[in-house]
Amino acid sequence: MKLQRLVLETFRNHEQTIVDCSSGVNLFLGDNGEGKTNILEGISYLCLSKSFYAANDTVVMNVNKNGFVVTGSFVSDGNIFYEARVTFDKLQNQKTVTVNKAKVDKASSLIGQFPVVILSPEQSSITIGSPLDRRRFVDFVVSQSSRTYLESLIDYRRILKQRNKILSDILFSHKENNAVIEPWNENLVRVGTALVKKRIEFIEDFQTIVIDSYATLAGTTERPGIFYLPSFKCAASDKETVETNFRHALEDHYQEERHVGYSLVGPHRDEFIFKINKLDARSFASQGQHKTFLIALKLAEFFYLKEQCNETPILLLDDVLSEMDGRRSQRLLETTAKLGQTFITSTDERALNWVPVVSSNPRKFFVKQGNIDRVEDAAFIR
Ligand SMILES: Nc1ncnc2c1ncn2[C@@H]1O[C@H](COP(=O)(O)OP(=O)(O)OP(=O)(O)O)[C@@H](O)[C@H]1O
Ligand SMILES: [Mg+2]
Structure with missing residues:
Protein backbone atom coordinates (compact mmCIF):
# COMPACT_ATOMS: atom_id res chain seq x y z
CA MET A 1 0.00 0.00 0.00
CA LYS A 2 1.24 3.48 -0.82
CA LEU A 3 -0.14 6.81 0.29
CA GLN A 4 0.09 9.12 -2.69
CA ARG A 5 -1.37 12.29 -1.26
CA LEU A 6 -2.28 13.38 2.25
CA VAL A 7 -4.40 16.42 3.02
CA LEU A 8 -4.84 17.71 6.57
CA GLU A 9 -7.43 20.40 7.19
CA THR A 10 -7.67 22.14 10.57
CA PHE A 11 -5.94 19.15 12.07
CA ARG A 12 -3.76 20.03 15.10
CA ASN A 13 -1.58 23.00 14.02
CA HIS A 14 -2.06 22.24 10.30
CA GLU A 15 -4.54 24.70 8.82
CA GLN A 16 -4.26 23.09 5.42
CA THR A 17 -1.32 20.88 4.59
CA ILE A 18 -0.97 18.90 1.39
CA VAL A 19 1.74 16.27 1.15
CA ASP A 20 2.50 14.73 -2.22
CA CYS A 21 4.23 11.63 -1.02
CA SER A 22 7.12 9.63 -2.37
CA SER A 23 6.50 5.92 -2.68
CA GLY A 24 9.84 5.45 -0.90
CA VAL A 25 11.17 7.50 2.02
CA ASN A 26 9.40 10.71 3.12
CA LEU A 27 11.44 12.67 5.62
CA PHE A 28 9.90 15.47 7.70
CA LEU A 29 12.42 17.78 9.31
CA GLY A 30 11.83 20.66 11.68
CA ASP A 31 12.34 21.99 15.17
CA ASN A 32 10.43 20.81 18.20
CA GLY A 33 6.73 21.62 18.20
CA GLU A 34 6.45 22.54 14.51
CA GLY A 35 3.97 19.82 13.52
CA LYS A 36 5.95 16.80 12.28
CA THR A 37 4.34 14.15 14.48
CA ASN A 38 0.95 15.66 13.64
CA ILE A 39 1.49 14.61 10.02
CA LEU A 40 2.08 10.99 11.06
CA GLU A 41 -0.92 11.22 13.35
CA GLY A 42 -3.01 12.29 10.33
CA ILE A 43 -1.86 9.16 8.47
CA SER A 44 -2.79 7.09 11.51
CA TYR A 45 -6.33 8.51 11.29
CA LEU A 46 -6.57 7.22 7.74
CA CYS A 47 -5.30 3.76 8.62
CA LEU A 48 -6.85 3.24 12.06
CA SER A 49 -9.54 5.94 12.21
CA LYS A 50 -7.78 7.31 15.31
CA SER A 51 -4.56 8.70 16.65
CA PHE A 52 -1.67 6.31 17.22
CA TYR A 53 -1.26 7.67 20.67
CA ALA A 54 -4.20 8.03 22.97
CA ALA A 55 -5.37 11.45 21.79
CA ASN A 56 -9.09 11.76 21.14
CA ASP A 57 -10.82 13.56 18.28
CA THR A 58 -11.49 16.79 20.15
CA VAL A 59 -7.82 17.14 21.10
CA VAL A 60 -6.67 16.52 17.55
CA MET A 61 -8.98 19.07 15.99
CA ASN A 62 -7.40 22.52 15.66
CA VAL A 63 -8.11 24.37 18.92
CA ASN A 64 -9.71 27.29 17.09
CA LYS A 65 -11.98 25.20 14.88
CA ASN A 66 -14.99 22.96 15.18
CA GLY A 67 -13.75 19.93 13.33
CA PHE A 68 -11.12 18.48 11.04
CA VAL A 69 -10.77 16.59 7.78
CA VAL A 70 -8.02 14.15 6.85
CA THR A 71 -7.99 12.83 3.30
CA GLY A 72 -5.66 10.29 1.73
CA SER A 73 -5.28 8.83 -1.73
CA PHE A 74 -3.89 5.33 -1.59
CA VAL A 75 -2.81 2.85 -4.20
CA SER A 76 -2.64 -0.82 -3.27
CA ASP A 77 0.06 -3.32 -4.26
CA GLY A 78 -2.42 -4.60 -6.85
CA ASN A 79 -2.80 -1.06 -8.26
CA ILE A 80 -6.26 -0.34 -6.91
CA PHE A 81 -6.96 3.27 -5.94
CA TYR A 82 -8.74 4.28 -2.76
CA GLU A 83 -9.66 7.62 -1.33
CA ALA A 84 -10.07 7.50 2.44
CA ARG A 85 -11.50 10.41 4.38
CA VAL A 86 -11.99 10.93 8.09
CA THR A 87 -13.97 13.94 9.23
CA PHE A 88 -14.86 15.07 12.70
CA ASP A 89 -17.59 17.53 13.58
CA LYS A 90 -17.37 18.78 17.14
CA LEU A 91 -20.84 20.34 17.25
CA GLN A 92 -22.49 17.07 16.26
CA ASN A 93 -19.78 15.10 18.10
CA GLN A 94 -19.58 12.92 15.05
CA LYS A 95 -16.75 11.21 13.25
CA THR A 96 -17.39 10.04 9.72
CA VAL A 97 -15.18 7.68 7.79
CA THR A 98 -15.56 7.15 4.06
CA VAL A 99 -13.65 5.03 1.58
CA ASN A 100 -14.25 5.93 -2.05
CA LYS A 101 -17.10 8.17 -0.86
CA ALA A 102 -18.96 5.19 0.69
CA LYS A 103 -19.57 5.60 4.39
CA VAL A 104 -17.84 3.03 6.56
CA ASP A 105 -20.47 2.02 9.14
CA LYS A 106 -18.10 1.32 12.02
CA ALA A 107 -14.85 3.26 12.31
CA SER A 108 -13.16 0.00 13.30
CA SER A 109 -13.99 -1.47 9.86
CA LEU A 110 -11.16 0.63 8.46
CA ILE A 111 -8.58 -1.28 10.48
CA GLY A 112 -6.49 -3.58 8.32
CA GLN A 113 -7.53 -2.08 4.99
CA PHE A 114 -4.51 0.23 4.91
CA PRO A 115 -2.04 -1.71 7.07
CA VAL A 116 0.41 0.41 9.02
CA VAL A 117 3.39 -0.19 11.31
CA ILE A 118 4.25 2.56 13.76
CA LEU A 119 7.45 3.11 15.67
CA SER A 120 7.38 6.06 18.03
CA PRO A 121 8.87 6.94 21.44
CA GLU A 122 5.66 5.88 23.26
CA GLN A 123 6.05 2.37 21.86
CA GLU A 311 -0.47 -5.97 1.21
CA THR A 312 2.72 -4.04 2.05
CA PRO A 313 2.19 -1.96 5.20
CA ILE A 314 3.11 1.71 5.39
CA LEU A 315 5.80 2.54 7.95
CA LEU A 316 5.60 5.51 10.29
CA LEU A 317 8.79 6.26 12.20
CA ASP A 318 8.36 9.10 14.65
CA ASP A 319 11.50 10.58 16.12
CA VAL A 320 13.35 7.27 16.08
CA LEU A 321 16.72 8.68 15.06
CA SER A 322 17.10 10.90 18.10
CA GLU A 323 19.08 8.54 20.30
CA MET A 324 20.97 6.82 17.53
CA ASP A 325 24.36 7.62 16.11
CA GLY A 326 24.71 8.51 12.42
CA ARG A 327 25.77 5.04 11.34
CA ARG A 328 22.84 3.27 13.00
CA SER A 329 20.37 5.89 11.77
CA GLN A 330 21.58 5.44 8.25
CA ARG A 331 21.36 1.66 8.55
CA LEU A 332 17.82 1.84 9.90
CA LEU A 333 16.76 4.10 7.04
CA GLU A 334 18.38 1.81 4.50
CA THR A 335 16.58 -1.18 5.99
CA THR A 336 13.16 0.44 6.04
CA ALA A 337 13.57 2.01 2.58
CA LYS A 338 13.85 -1.48 1.14
CA LEU A 339 10.66 -2.59 2.89
CA GLY A 340 8.10 -0.12 1.68
CA GLN A 341 6.83 3.43 1.91
CA THR A 342 8.25 5.15 4.98
CA PHE A 343 7.29 8.38 6.73
CA ILE A 344 9.90 9.57 9.15
CA THR A 345 10.27 12.63 11.36
CA SER A 346 13.48 14.11 12.71
CA THR A 347 14.84 17.31 14.19
CA ASP A 348 18.32 16.41 12.99
CA GLU A 349 19.27 17.99 9.70
CA ARG A 350 21.97 15.40 9.24
CA ALA A 351 19.11 13.05 8.38
CA LEU A 352 19.01 14.78 4.99
CA ASN A 353 22.18 12.90 4.19
CA TRP A 354 21.04 9.61 5.67
CA VAL A 355 18.07 9.11 3.42
CA PRO A 356 19.38 6.37 1.18
CA VAL A 357 19.83 7.12 -2.46
CA VAL A 358 18.53 3.60 -3.13
CA SER A 359 15.09 4.68 -1.95
CA SER A 360 12.89 5.29 -4.93
CA ASN A 361 12.50 9.02 -5.27
CA PRO A 362 12.98 10.08 -1.62
CA ARG A 363 11.27 13.29 -0.56
CA LYS A 364 12.30 15.66 2.15
CA PHE A 365 10.07 18.27 3.72
CA PHE A 366 10.66 21.08 6.17
CA VAL A 367 7.88 21.55 8.68
CA LYS A 368 7.42 24.99 10.23
CA GLN A 369 4.41 26.10 12.26
CA GLY A 370 2.09 23.62 10.62
CA ASN A 371 3.26 24.35 7.09
CA ILE A 372 5.48 22.24 4.92
CA ASP A 373 8.04 23.04 2.26
CA ARG A 374 9.38 20.41 -0.03
CA VAL A 375 13.15 20.39 -0.15
CA GLU A 376 14.51 19.94 -3.63
CA ASP A 377 17.35 17.46 -3.55
CA ALA A 378 19.74 19.58 -5.54
CA ALA A 379 19.59 22.34 -2.96
CA PHE A 380 20.85 19.99 -0.30
CA ILE A 381 23.84 18.37 -1.83
CA ARG A 382 26.59 19.28 0.58
N1 LIG B 1 -5.39 20.73 18.60
C1 LIG B 1 -4.40 21.56 18.27
N2 LIG B 1 -4.65 22.73 17.65
C2 LIG B 1 -3.66 23.56 17.30
N3 LIG B 1 -2.36 23.31 17.53
C3 LIG B 1 -2.04 22.16 18.15
C4 LIG B 1 -3.04 21.22 18.54
N4 LIG B 1 -2.43 20.18 19.14
C5 LIG B 1 -1.12 20.44 19.12
N5 LIG B 1 -0.86 21.62 18.52
C6 LIG B 1 0.43 22.25 18.29
O1 LIG B 1 1.18 21.36 17.47
C7 LIG B 1 2.54 21.47 17.84
C8 LIG B 1 3.10 20.10 18.12
O2 LIG B 1 3.15 19.40 16.93
P1 LIG B 1 3.98 18.05 16.83
O3 LIG B 1 3.73 17.20 18.01
O4 LIG B 1 3.68 17.49 15.49
O5 LIG B 1 5.45 18.63 16.90
P2 LIG B 1 6.78 17.97 16.36
O6 LIG B 1 7.23 18.74 15.17
O7 LIG B 1 6.59 16.53 16.21
O8 LIG B 1 7.75 18.32 17.57
P3 LIG B 1 8.83 17.42 18.32
O9 LIG B 1 10.08 17.49 17.48
O10 LIG B 1 9.02 18.14 19.61
O11 LIG B 1 8.29 16.06 18.47
C9 LIG B 1 2.64 22.32 19.08
O12 LIG B 1 3.10 23.58 18.70
C10 LIG B 1 1.22 22.39 19.58
O13 LIG B 1 0.94 23.59 20.20
MG1 LIG C 1 7.16 14.94 17.38
Missing part, protein backbone atom coordinates in the same frame (compact mmCIF):
# COMPACT_ATOMS: atom_id res chain seq x y z
CA SER A 124 9.04 1.66 24.08
CA SER A 125 6.45 0.63 26.68
CA ILE A 126 5.93 -2.58 24.67
CA THR A 127 9.13 -4.10 26.07
CA ILE A 128 9.54 -1.94 29.19
CA GLY A 129 5.95 -1.48 30.34
CA SER A 130 3.22 -3.54 31.98
CA PRO A 131 1.50 -6.69 30.64
CA LEU A 132 -1.26 -4.41 29.35
CA ASP A 133 1.20 -2.73 26.95
CA ARG A 134 2.22 -6.10 25.48
CA ARG A 135 -1.40 -7.26 25.20
CA ARG A 136 -2.23 -4.04 23.38
CA PHE A 137 0.66 -4.58 20.98
CA VAL A 138 -0.42 -8.15 20.20
CA ASP A 139 -4.07 -7.13 19.84
CA PHE A 140 -3.09 -4.27 17.55
CA VAL A 141 -1.07 -6.49 15.21
CA VAL A 142 -3.57 -9.34 15.12
CA SER A 143 -6.54 -6.99 14.70
CA GLN A 144 -4.99 -5.44 11.60
CA SER A 145 -4.64 -8.86 10.04
CA SER A 146 -7.85 -10.54 11.22
CA ARG A 147 -11.27 -8.94 11.22
CA THR A 148 -12.65 -11.94 13.14
CA TYR A 149 -10.13 -11.33 15.92
CA LEU A 150 -10.95 -7.62 16.07
CA GLU A 151 -14.66 -8.37 16.28
CA SER A 152 -14.10 -10.99 19.00
CA LEU A 153 -12.00 -8.48 20.91
CA ILE A 154 -14.74 -5.85 20.79
CA ASP A 155 -17.28 -8.48 21.80
CA TYR A 156 -15.10 -9.73 24.63
CA ARG A 157 -14.71 -6.22 26.07
CA ARG A 158 -18.47 -5.80 26.07
CA ILE A 159 -19.04 -9.16 27.79
CA LEU A 160 -16.29 -8.51 30.33
CA LYS A 161 -17.77 -5.13 31.20
CA GLN A 162 -21.16 -6.72 31.76
CA ARG A 163 -19.76 -9.59 33.82
CA ASN A 164 -17.72 -7.17 35.95
CA LYS A 165 -20.86 -5.14 36.56
CA ILE A 166 -22.65 -8.27 37.84
CA LEU A 167 -19.70 -9.21 40.07
CA SER A 168 -19.55 -5.71 41.45
CA ASP A 169 -23.33 -5.81 42.14
CA ILE A 170 -22.87 -9.13 43.97
CA LEU A 171 -20.04 -7.59 46.02
CA PHE A 172 -22.05 -4.58 47.10
CA SER A 173 -25.48 -6.20 47.50
CA HIS A 174 -24.15 -9.47 49.00
CA LYS A 175 -26.83 -11.18 46.94
CA GLU A 176 -25.82 -13.99 44.68
CA ASN A 177 -27.67 -14.82 41.59
CA ASN A 178 -26.26 -17.74 39.63
CA ALA A 179 -28.93 -17.46 36.97
CA VAL A 180 -27.66 -13.97 36.16
CA ILE A 181 -23.94 -14.67 35.99
CA GLU A 182 -24.08 -18.11 34.30
CA PRO A 183 -24.87 -16.91 30.76
CA TRP A 184 -22.07 -14.33 31.02
CA ASN A 185 -19.63 -17.04 32.07
CA GLU A 186 -20.55 -18.96 28.95
CA ASN A 187 -20.21 -15.88 26.75
CA LEU A 188 -16.85 -15.08 28.28
CA VAL A 189 -15.63 -18.64 27.67
CA ARG A 190 -16.92 -18.75 24.09
CA VAL A 191 -15.45 -15.44 22.90
CA GLY A 192 -12.39 -15.65 25.18
CA THR A 193 -11.49 -19.07 23.79
CA ALA A 194 -11.44 -17.68 20.26
CA LEU A 195 -9.01 -14.96 21.41
CA VAL A 196 -6.74 -17.37 23.29
CA LYS A 197 -6.59 -19.77 20.34
CA LYS A 198 -5.67 -16.98 17.94
CA ARG A 199 -3.03 -15.66 20.35
CA ILE A 200 -1.45 -19.13 20.55
CA GLU A 201 -1.32 -19.36 16.74
CA PHE A 202 -0.06 -15.80 16.38
CA ILE A 203 2.84 -16.20 18.81
CA GLU A 204 3.91 -19.42 17.08
CA ASP A 205 4.17 -17.62 13.72
CA PHE A 206 5.42 -14.32 15.05
CA GLN A 207 8.18 -15.72 17.24
CA THR A 208 10.15 -17.05 14.25
CA ILE A 209 9.94 -13.71 12.45
CA VAL A 210 11.10 -11.85 15.57
CA ILE A 211 14.12 -14.16 15.92
CA ASP A 212 15.10 -13.50 12.29
CA SER A 213 14.59 -9.74 12.56
CA TYR A 214 16.58 -9.57 15.78
CA ALA A 215 19.43 -11.50 14.16
CA THR A 216 19.61 -9.02 11.27
CA LEU A 217 19.89 -6.16 13.75
CA ALA A 218 22.17 -7.66 16.39
CA GLY A 219 23.69 -10.88 15.07
CA THR A 220 23.04 -14.27 16.58
CA THR A 221 24.88 -14.06 19.93
CA GLU A 222 21.72 -12.70 21.55
CA ARG A 223 18.68 -14.87 21.15
CA PRO A 224 15.26 -13.34 21.70
CA GLY A 225 12.19 -15.31 22.67
CA ILE A 226 8.53 -14.42 23.00
CA PHE A 227 6.19 -16.51 25.06
CA TYR A 228 2.48 -16.49 25.63
CA LEU A 229 1.21 -17.11 29.16
CA PRO A 230 -2.59 -17.35 29.20
CA SER A 231 -4.22 -16.38 32.49
CA PHE A 232 -5.23 -20.00 33.02
CA LYS A 233 -3.37 -23.23 32.33
CA CYS A 234 -4.04 -24.59 28.85
CA ALA A 235 -3.19 -28.27 28.61
CA ALA A 236 -3.49 -28.11 24.81
CA SER A 237 -4.41 -25.56 22.17
CA ASP A 238 -7.48 -27.20 20.65
CA LYS A 239 -10.80 -25.42 21.12
CA GLU A 240 -12.38 -28.00 23.44
CA THR A 241 -9.40 -28.11 25.79
CA VAL A 242 -9.07 -24.31 25.97
CA GLU A 243 -12.81 -24.00 26.64
CA THR A 244 -12.77 -26.67 29.36
CA ASN A 245 -9.68 -25.19 31.03
CA PHE A 246 -11.19 -21.69 30.88
CA ARG A 247 -14.44 -22.92 32.44
CA HIS A 248 -12.58 -24.69 35.26
CA ALA A 249 -10.48 -21.60 35.93
CA LEU A 250 -13.66 -19.51 36.21
CA GLU A 251 -15.11 -21.99 38.72
CA ASP A 252 -11.84 -21.99 40.70
CA HIS A 253 -11.71 -18.20 40.89
CA TYR A 254 -15.37 -17.50 41.47
CA GLN A 255 -15.16 -17.07 45.27
CA GLU A 256 -12.23 -14.68 44.88
CA GLU A 257 -14.02 -12.75 42.13
CA ARG A 258 -17.03 -12.24 44.39
CA HIS A 259 -14.74 -10.63 46.94
CA VAL A 260 -12.97 -8.29 44.57
CA GLY A 261 -15.94 -7.56 42.32
CA TYR A 262 -14.32 -8.10 38.90
CA SER A 263 -13.15 -10.88 36.56
CA LEU A 264 -9.81 -12.47 37.38
CA VAL A 265 -9.32 -14.91 34.51
CA GLY A 266 -9.53 -14.54 30.77
CA PRO A 267 -7.58 -13.00 27.89
CA HIS A 268 -7.67 -9.58 29.60
CA ARG A 269 -5.23 -11.02 32.17
CA ASP A 270 -2.91 -12.83 29.74
CA GLU A 271 0.81 -12.13 29.70
CA PHE A 272 3.35 -12.09 26.90
CA ILE A 273 6.92 -12.53 28.06
CA PHE A 274 9.78 -11.24 25.95
CA LYS A 275 13.19 -12.70 26.71
CA ILE A 276 16.76 -12.19 25.61
CA ASN A 277 19.00 -15.19 26.20
CA LYS A 278 16.38 -16.68 28.52
CA LEU A 279 16.18 -13.59 30.76
CA ASP A 280 13.01 -11.53 30.98
CA ALA A 281 13.69 -8.43 28.87
CA ARG A 282 11.46 -6.25 31.03
CA SER A 283 13.73 -6.71 34.06
CA PHE A 284 17.11 -7.55 32.58
CA ALA A 285 17.55 -5.94 29.15
CA SER A 286 19.87 -2.96 28.68
CA GLN A 287 18.57 0.21 27.00
CA GLY A 288 20.18 -0.79 23.72
CA GLN A 289 18.68 -4.27 23.95
CA HIS A 290 15.23 -2.80 24.61
CA LYS A 291 15.60 -0.64 21.53
CA THR A 292 16.84 -3.52 19.39
CA PHE A 293 13.99 -5.71 20.64
CA LEU A 294 11.44 -3.03 19.83
CA ILE A 295 12.77 -2.51 16.30
CA ALA A 296 12.86 -6.31 15.81
CA LEU A 297 9.21 -6.49 16.92
CA LYS A 298 8.28 -3.72 14.50
CA LEU A 299 10.10 -5.36 11.59
CA ALA A 300 8.39 -8.63 12.48
CA GLU A 301 5.06 -6.80 12.60
CA PHE A 302 5.76 -5.49 9.12
CA PHE A 303 6.54 -8.95 7.69
CA TYR A 304 3.65 -10.59 9.51
CA LEU A 305 1.12 -8.02 8.28
CA LYS A 306 2.50 -8.08 4.76
CA GLU A 307 1.97 -11.82 4.62
CA GLN A 308 -1.41 -11.92 6.39
CA CYS A 309 -2.98 -8.89 4.67
CA ASN A 310 -1.38 -9.62 1.32
